[in-house]
Amino acid sequence: MPAIKNKDSFSRKPPTWCPGCGLYGILEAMKRAAVSLQLDPASMVIVTGIGCHGRFPNYFLSYGFHGLHGRVVPVASGIKLVNPELKVIGLSGDGDAYSIGLNHLLHAARRNLSLLILVVNNRVFALTQGQASPTSPRGFISISTPQGKVEPPLDGLKLALGAGATFIARGFSGEVDHLAFLIERGLNHRGFALIDVLSPCVTYNKINTYDWYKKHIEILNQHKSMPEDLNQAWSWLNREDKFILGVLYSATRETLEEMILPDKRKTIAGLELRPEVEKVMALMEKFK
Numbered sequence: 001m002p003a004i005k006n007k008d009s010f011s012r013k014p015p016t017w018c019p020g021c022g023l024y025g026i027l028e029a030m031k032r033a034a035v036s037l038q039l040d041p042a043s044m045v046i047v048t049g050i051g052c053h054g055r056f057p058n059y060f061l062s063y064g065f066h067g068l069h070g071r072v073v074p075v076a077s078g079i080k081l082v083n084p085e086l087k088v089i090g091l092s093g094d095g096d097a098y099s100i101g102l103n104h105l106l107h108a109a110r111r112n113l114s115l116l117i118l119v120v121n122n123r124v125f126a127l128t129q130g131q132a133s134p135t136s137p138r139g140f141i142s143i144s145t146p147q148g149k150v151e152p153p154l155d156g157l158k159l160a161l162g163a164g165a166t167f168i169a170r171g172f173s174g175e176v177d178h179l180a181f182l183i184e185r186g187l188n189h190r191g192f193a194l195i196d197v198l199s200p201c202v203t204y205n206k207i208n209t210y211d212w213y214k215k216h217i218e219i220l221n222q223h224k225s226m227p228e229d230l231n232q233a234w235s236w237l238n239r240e241d242k243f244i245l246g247v248l249y250s251a252t253r254e255t256l257e258e259m260i261l262p263d264k265r266k267t268i269a270g271l272e273l274r275p276e277v278e279k280v281m282a283l284m285e286k287f288k
């Protein structure tokens, strides 16, 4: 299939997310990035977990896999290793990526497999009706924290950077052009890329609203060169007054697929399977 030039051609069904949900901005940014990079929908696979974000593949034209809660990264890893030619995007939730699936995220960062993981960070377990998540702010009142959440929120970008991620970025679903720019950079990155997307849940998070974010974000002015300075990345991540949006760190090192699949023709997707299938069929005949 030839590359698509009109972003609306990436649309599938109309989304059923709540009106005003940040996921609409993320969907729009994905379409803009895909058109700008002239991607063929058949070259992309989007893997999602369970959550409101999980419905994304119904609305975006590409291959899609709506898997288990917390298992976005293992499924995406398997797809990438079977066929490294594909652009594999894991679209996960803050519960999915930073709670039940956190171990997978950190090991993928360490291994530097070329995946783009986009975390829809609405700071709440939305699909299950609004329980506090690891990224909910202190004091967050929810059905699971009726007295207010006591512990501090977790920052997945800090953990990923510490684990060896070669690309980390933060975006906001209310800044669609900027988010599209980050997604383009992440899709072009060689190695593991994590984008944490601050994304309002208008139904269950009445604290981190669009207006709240407008007062609490600062967008870096970045165009050509990307920062490869760990100290700078940590100082941006440690800012307490504002979320710093942009590519916070980008570096190059050998990827997992380059280490274990040096010859792409020998990947599973590159194999001629017919002789193997015939052997299995012959074996099955014996048991008839």
Ligand SMILES: Cc1ncc(C[n+]2csc(CCOP(=O)(O)OP(=O)(O)O)c2C)c(N)n1
Residues within 6 Å of the ligand: 049, 050, 051, 052, 053, 054, 069, 092, 093, 094, 095, 096, 097, 120, 122, 124, 125, 126, 127, 128, 133
């Ligand atoms: C193994 C497992 N544990 C728990 C659940 C219940 N569950 C479904 S979605 C979800 C949380 C979703 O939160 P998040 O990942 O942030 O996604 P969102 O709905 O906010 O997009 C939970 C706990 C499940 N489906 N499977």
Ligand code: SF4
Residues within 6 Å of the ligand: 016, 017, 018, 020, 021, 022, 023, 052, 122, 126, 127, 200, 201, 202, 203, 204
């Ligand atoms: S519950 Fe929240 S995250 Fe889910 S669709 Fe509605 S606004 Fe979006």
Ligand SMILES: [Mg+2]
Residues within 6 Å of the ligand: 051, 093, 094, 095, 120, 121, 122, 123, 124, 125, 126, 133
């Ligand atoms: Mg969530």
